[in-house]
Amino acid sequence: MIVPMVHILAFSGAMFLMGLACVLARRNLIMILIGVEIMLNAVGLTLAGASALWQQVDGQIFVIFLMAMTSAEVSISLAMVVYLRRQKGTVEADAFDGMKG
Amino acid sequence: MATILFYILATTALAATGLCITRRNPVHAVIYLVNAFFALALLFYLLGAPLVAAWEVIIYAGAIMVLFLFIIMMLELAPAEERGGPGWQRWGPVVLLSAVLLGCTLLLLTLDPQGGDGVPAYYASPRTFGYALFKEYALAVEIVSFQLLFAAVGAFYVGKSDWGKPRKGEKR
Numbered sequence: 001m002i003v004p005m006v007h008i009l010a011f012s013g014a015m016f017l018m019g020l021a022c023v024l025a026r027r028n029l030i031m032i033l034i035g036v037e038i039m040l041n042a043v044g045l046t047l048a049g050a051s052a053l054w055q056q057v058d059g060q061i062f063v064i065f066l067m068a069m070t071s072a073e074v075s076i077s078l079a080m081v082v083y084l085r086r087q088k089g090t091v092e093a094d095a096f097d098g099m100k101g
Numbered sequence: 102m103a104t105i106l107f108y109i110l111a112t113t114a115l116a117a118t119g120l121c122i123t124r125r126n127p128v129h130a131v132i133y134l135v136n137a138f139f140a141l142a143l144l145f146y147l148l149g150a151p152l153v154a155a156w157e158v159i160i161y162a163g164a165i166m167v168l169f170l171f172i173i174m175m176l177e178l179a180p181a182e183e184r185g186g187p188g189w190q191r192w193g194p195v196v197l198l199s200a201v202l203l204g205c206t207l208l209l210l211t212l213d214p215q216g217g218d219g220v221p222a223y224y225a226s227p228r229t230f231g232y233a234l235f236k237e238y239a240l241a242v243e244i245v246s247f248q249l250l251f252a253a254v255g256a257f258y259v260g261k262s263d264w265g266k267p268r269k270g271e272k273r
Contacts, residue, residue: 001223002103002147011111015118022122030127030173034134037165038118041141044153052148052223057233060150060225064234067160068245072252074165078172079256085176 001052008049015042029081029091033074040070102212106205107147113201114140120194128179129191131169136198138162143205149223152230 015038022035044063051059081091088095114137121133138161146154173179234242 003107007107007111008148011115014115018115018118018122026122028127028178030169030178031122031130034127034130034169035122037134037161038122038137041138041161044157045141045144045148048145048148048150048153051150051225055223057225057229058237060153060230061234061238063145063150063153064156065241065245067156068249071160071165072248074168075252075256076259078168079259081172082176083259091176091178 005049005053009046012042012045012049015039015045027093029084029093032093033077033081037070037074040066102208103147106208107144109201110140110143110147110205113137113198113205114144116194117198126179127173128170131166131173132195133198135162135166136195136202138166139202140198140205143202143209146209149225152225152227 019035019038019040019042022038023032026032026035044066047059047062047066049059051057051063084096085091117133117137117140121130121137124130124133138157142154142157142162145151145157
């Protein structure tokens, strides 16, 4: 290990919190999706760090599955952004309150 | 040396992420996020995952971020550019971050990343990686391929332009 695992965890935790803040605070659908991307990348770095800590390749393989999952998620959610924009003419999350949540 | 590079890159990634989530213009946010992903790719490389680092650049910075940019431009979400082009306050931080990343990449090219401080770092060769991926995790690979197929079908279905008729009272 080039650095202690605690530092990797602290770094990815900070990055995860930034993504979470972006998801919770921003009202633009594109920025919410970007926050999700940041969180998924922070998790990926944790997995790679764990892989280096225990000298096993499994963590890196999970990062690859995470990437495949992310690309599927992004394709679906961006298609939904296009669809919602076509429905209401905006991408602000506050406009989509049809379910009175 | 690798340890120092790790901290420099971690700071760069955090700064790029922080700048990314505070931008008003989504295009600027995406550009900063690409910087953060390049820093993360170098971090993956330092942690002994060269294949993951390559895929981080190819898939995240290459494909997903371009998809984001494409959607932002297609829906015209970015505000109009000010006259005379962006000032140095706009492009200064991104040039600084990119210069740091380029410097770190050149440093990595010139030194041996596995011999950091005499401690042998873990290194997964693509051969080891491929054996584990397609032997132990073969079923998961199949499931992920199905998932990607479903995502493609779903994106096509949602994105079809004549998706149902506009219901009454609804703005198209």
